Amino acid sequence: MIKYLKLHDDKCVGCMNCVATCSRMYFKEENPAKSRIQVLGLGAGKFHLVACDQECRKCVAECPTQAITVNSQGVVMINKGLCVGCLACVAVCPIEAMRFFPGDSTPFKCIACGSCVKTCPKEALEIAEKEDSPASRFPFEVAEAARKQEASK
Amino acid sequence: MSGPFDMKNLKLLAQATFEPKTVHRGYAMRTLHIDVGACKATEKAVSEDMKQRFTGGKGFGLKLLWDATKPSTKWNDPENEIVIAMGPVCGNTNYPGSGKSLVVSLSPMTGVPIDSNVGGYFGPYLKFGGWDALEIQGKADVETIVFIDSNEGTIQFYEAPAGLQYDTHLMAEELTHAFARDEKDLQSVSVVSAGRGADHSPMGLLNFSLYDKRRQGIRVKQAGRGGIGAVLRDKKIRAVICRFSGVKQNLNDAADPAAVQRLGLKLHREIVVNDDKQCKMRKQGTAHLMEVMNDYDLLPTKNHKYGQDPKGPELASWVWEKLFSQNLPDGCWFGCTMACAHAVDHFLLETGPYKGTKVCVDGPEYETAAGLGSNLYVYDPHGILELNFYCDTYGIDTISFGTMTSFLMECWEHGVLNLERTDGIDLSWGNWQGAAQILHDMADGKRFGVLAGKGVKFLADYFAREYGADAQFMKDIALHGKGLEQSEYVGKESLAQQGGYYLTNKGPQHDEAWLIFMDMVNNRIPTFENKAEALHYFPMFRTWFGLQGLCKLPWNDVEPSDNAKHTEPNKVPEHVHNYYELYTAITGLPLTWDDLIHQSERVYNFQRVFNLRQGHGLRQDDYPPYRAMGPVLEDEYLAREERYDKQMKEKIGVDPTGKSVAERVRITREFRLAQYDKLIDAVFKRRGWTSQGVPTPEHLKKLGMDLPEVLEVVKRHL
Numbered sequence: 001m002i003k004y005l006k007l008h009d010d011k012c013v014g015c016m017n018c019v020a021t022c023s024r025m026y027f028k029e030e031n032p033a034k035s036r037i038q039v040l041g042l043g044a045g046k047f048h049l050v051a052c053d054q055e056c057r058k059c060v061a062e063c064p065t066q067a068i069t070v071n072s073q074g075v076v077m078i079n080k081g082l083c084v085g086c087l088a089c090v091a092v093c094p095i096e097a098m099r100f101f102p103g104d105s106t107p108f109k110c111i112a113c114g115s116c117v118k119t120c121p122k123e124a125l126e127i128a129e130k131e132d133s134p135a136s137r138f139p140f141e142v143a144e145a146a147r148k149q150e151a152s153k
Numbered sequence: 154m155s156g157p158f159d160m161k162n163l164k165l166l167a168q169a170t171f172e173p174k175t176v177h178r179g180y181a182m183r184t185l186h187i188d189v190g191a192c193k194a195t196e197k198a199v200s201e202d203m204k205q206r207f208t209g210g211k212g213f214g215l216k217l218l219w220d221a222t223k224p225s226t227k228w229n230d231p232e233n234e235i236v237i238a239m240g241p242v243c244g245n246t247n248y249p250g251s252g253k254s255l256v257v258s259l260s261p262m263t264g265v266p267i268d269s270n271v272g273g274y275f276g277p278y279l280k281f282g283g284w285d286a287l288e289i290q291g292k293a294d295v296e297t298i299v300f301i302d303s304n305e306g307t308i309q310f311y312e313a314p315a316g317l318q319y320d321t322h323l324m325a326e327e328l329t330h331a332f333a334r335d336e337k338d339l340q341s342v343s344v345v346s347a348g349r350g351a352d353h354s355p356m357g358l359l360n361f362s363l364y365d366k367r368r369q370g371i372r373v374k375q376a377g378r379g380g381i382g383a384v385l386r387d388k389k390i391r392a393v394i395c396r397f398s399g400v401k402q403n404l405n406d407a408a409d410p411a412a413v414q415r416l417g418l419k420l421h422r423e424i425v426v427n428d429d430k431q432c433k434m435r436k437q438g439t440a441h442l443m444e445v446m447n448d449y450d451l452l453p454t455k456n457h458k459y460g461q462d463p464k465g466p467e468l469a470s471w472v473w474e475k476l477f478s479q480n481l482p483d484g485c486w487f488g489c490t491m492a493c494a495h496a497v498d499h500f501l502l503e504t505g506p507y508k509g510t511k512v513c514v515d516g517p518e519y520e521t522a523a524g525l526g527s528n529l530y531v532y533d534p535h536g537i538l539e540l541n542f543y544c545d546t547y548g549i550d551t552i553s554f555g556t557m558t559s560f561l562m563e564c565w566e567h568g569v570l571n572l573e574r575t576d577g578i579d580l581s582w583g584n585w586q587g588a589a590q591i592l593h594d595m596a597d598g599k600r601f602g603v604l605a606g607k608g609v610k611f612l613a614d615y616f617a618r619e620y621g622a623d624a625q626f627m628k629d630i631a632l633h634g635k636g637l638e639q640s641e642y643v644g645k646e647s648l649a650q651q652g653g654y655y656l657t658n659k660g661p662q663h664d665e666a667w668l669i670f671m672d673m674v675n676n677r678i679p680t681f682e683n684k685a686e687a688l689h690y691f692p693m694f695r696t697w698f699g700l701q702g703l704c705k706l707p708w709n710d711v712e713p714s715d716n717a718k719h720t721e722p723n724k725v726p727e728h729v730h731n732y733y734e735l736y737t738a739i740t741g742l743p744l745t746w747d748d749l750i751h752q753s754e755r756v757y758n759f760q761r762v763f764n765l766r767q768g769h770g771l772r773q774d775d776y777p778p779y780r781a782m783g784p785v786l787e788d789e790y791l792a793r794e795e796r797y798d799k800q801m802k803e804k805i806g807v808d809p810t811g812k813s814v815a816e817r818v819r820i821t822r823e824f825r826l827a828q829y830d831k832l833i834d835a836v837f838k839r840r841g842w843t844s845q846g847v848p849t850p851e852h853l854k855k856l857g858m859d860l861p862e863v864l865e866v867v868k869r870h871l
Contacts, residue, residue, distance in 0.1 A: 085488075086487055091490060
């Protein structure tokens with residue numbers, strides 16, 4: 001199973017509580033540029049929420065130091081100790097959910113902690129679970145499995 | 154960490170300590186000198202003057218090598234050095250292609266300085282200990298391993314243990330495990346080593362390792378050209394190892410780290426979006442060129458006799474893409490999203506000491522696929538992979554080996570060689586097993602491999618002298634300049650590329666200029682002045698990568714979507730703009746496009762004078778063998794008869810009708826040789842050199858390179 005932050009654009013009113021909560025939580029300051037969830041105004045009172053869906057895992061495949069891995073709950077995590085700050089993960093993220101703040105050494109992303117969920121007045125956010133699809137398996141994982149099998153022969 | 158041999162039993166010969174130093178604005182402002190003979194390490198300060206004149210990387214390498222050697226120094230004299238230098242931009246983790254080291258030494262193949270640009274982790278790890286360059290000098294008494302710990306500030310000299318493996322894929326693995334602290338530390342170790350090939354042939358290379366976490370094994374990148382591996386082995390060094398743990402963003406202490414990130418991210422995004430539509434470097438690496446070169450008659454086939462063959466598509470990029478494993482980006486330094494260092498895993502070997510075992514083969518890159526493939530008329534990808542693997546593990550340059558073997562195969566075709574002379578090796582075109590046997594013999598230092606491994610310059614003379622081969626024919630088909638084998642593009646129809654190959658400092662390597670499309674296909678540089686301008690600009694521009702510790706590939710193997718709108722798209726102006734911004738962001742020093750070229754010009758001219766100092770480097774050393782310029786043989790002419798006849802009519806002004814093939818070959822040859830002479834005149838003039846190729850004192854003064862020791866050499870040739 002994959003734990004993730006489920007986003008309901010249709011319920012969002014753009015109050016930015018989630019953004020403030022998130023940046024306070026991880027950066028001890030209120031700064032939308034340091035939030036792991038993004039609220040994009042589409043005009044006409046409509047909003048689009050952006051946060052990692054924990055499923056595409058392009059960043060996991062790209063990371064040259066394997067600093068980005070999937071934890072037991074299916075959440076994509078960055079190990080700051082291994083990260084070399086190359087930002088390749090930022091470049092490959094198709095929805096710009098992998099964030100970075102200019103001058104800071106490591107990127108950041110939503111890890112489905114749920115802090116923002118509690119502060120959303122409109123229930124536009126929820127922590128949910130979904131199936132871990134085989135499509136999200138990467139060749140290196142398959143290769144590693146094959147190597148282990150080879151070694152056990 | 155316990156490896157296959159016990160570290161406790163390693164015999165420590167000597168130990169030195171140093172204060173690890175952080176890099177400031179891209180520079181450590183000191184270099185490390187190691188004398189393996191005396192087991193001594195000393196540090197030298199880098200002066201502001203040295204930084205200003207030589208910039209870094211290859212510039213520092215050449216400067217240190219010049220100071221350490223004499224005009225009489227030969228490659229195997231103890232004072233010859235191997236200098237590994239990094240450059241101010243090297244080691245940043247943001248801009249793709251920033252992990253290169255430049256290796257400089259007096260080459261056993263040419264007698265003049267060789268410079269080789271190599272990936273792998275060694276250079277950046279060394280830099281992060283606080284060094285801009287490492288000089289290795291002297292000769293050890295016993296087989297030696299040098300270990301530099303950039304975190305601890307120690308340099309240790311060990312006697313190589315008796316049981317240490319010789320072949321790179323095993324030795325680098327063994328040493329990585331031995332010198333890493335634990336399983337998690339494996340990626341902190343990088344090994345520079347040569348191989349058995351270097352013990353017996355001047356075309357021995359240096360392998361720079363990196364630990365590939367996903368494959369859980371060692372990969373190696375090569376400082377391939379010019380025989381630096383042979384120098385390492387001559388010094389009795391088995392390996393130079395560097396350990397550094399704690400790579401992170403901005404260890405260069407950039408003046409403007411946010412700008413470095415911005416530039417890097419911009420290029421990352423460009424690569425992610427455009428690479429699939431452009432060169433497919435992330436999936437195919439440089440092997441993407443195979444079918445393009447074959448289509449344009451540029452893919453060397455049968456010792457550069459032809460540039461095309463109907464079998465060409467059998468080695469096309471899609472064939473390699475299927476063979477490359479993992480289908481994941483494979484970089485040779487952190488943060489390179491171009492990630493072109495592909496590999497074939499679980500490859501089953503069919504020959505040699507590892508026959509029947511499965512190995513990981515690095516590559517092949519384009520040069521290897523062409524040099525060990527089409528140029529030998531080998532169209533079996535498995536044969537190429539086998540040769541690729543053994544070249545790497547024995548430490549032999551695939552380019553020199555490929556060009557040398559294609560020469561031997563042509564000699565075989567013409568009866569110069571036979572089973573008796575090759576110790577029973579059949580060198581018919583396409584017989585990769587025969588080529589593999591030469592490799593195994595080179596590694597073992599036995600039989601025909603010893604002779605073959607001496608390189609085409611030697612062999613051409615030898616076959617004429619000993620076997621009565623036609624001396625001119627041997628000279629014509631031995632593809633080398635200054636003793637270095639040519640790399641793998643057919644430049645016959647591009648005069649500018651002939652200059653790009655042979656009007657070079659180190660010999661015919663494609664890293665100075667690649668002008669074939671500009672010249673031959675798109676006809677953008679029609680006049681001698683145009684060609685001379687290109688042969689000034691591009692070699693200078695490309696020299697700059699080596700000054701900085703950069704890779705050339707992210708410059709033009711991906712292009713901005715709107716690149717074509719520029720008046721000079723071949724220069725990829727937006728990327729050049731990135732480069733001088735990147736330099737400024739890291740060093741804090743201003744740089745314009747012109748300044749960038751000047752930085753290179755200073756070093757380029759210094760290298761030219763260095764060649765002169767070593768007794769080479771005049772006009773006479775800058776001519777190609779005729780195979781690189783036009784059809785040597787009648788059947789070679791006839792294979793492209795229409796083209797050559799048309800040129801005779803339109804360019805030479807001679808009507809080919811009724812003339813014998815021999816006569817047409819002669820007329821074409823005379824014309825092309827004369828054209829090349831005119832090209833030399835134009836290029837030397839543009840570069841500020843005399844007609845003999847000597848940089849003038851005025852030009853050196855203008856560049857700020859009128860150093861007394863430089864002028865002293867130049868004046869002897871005026």
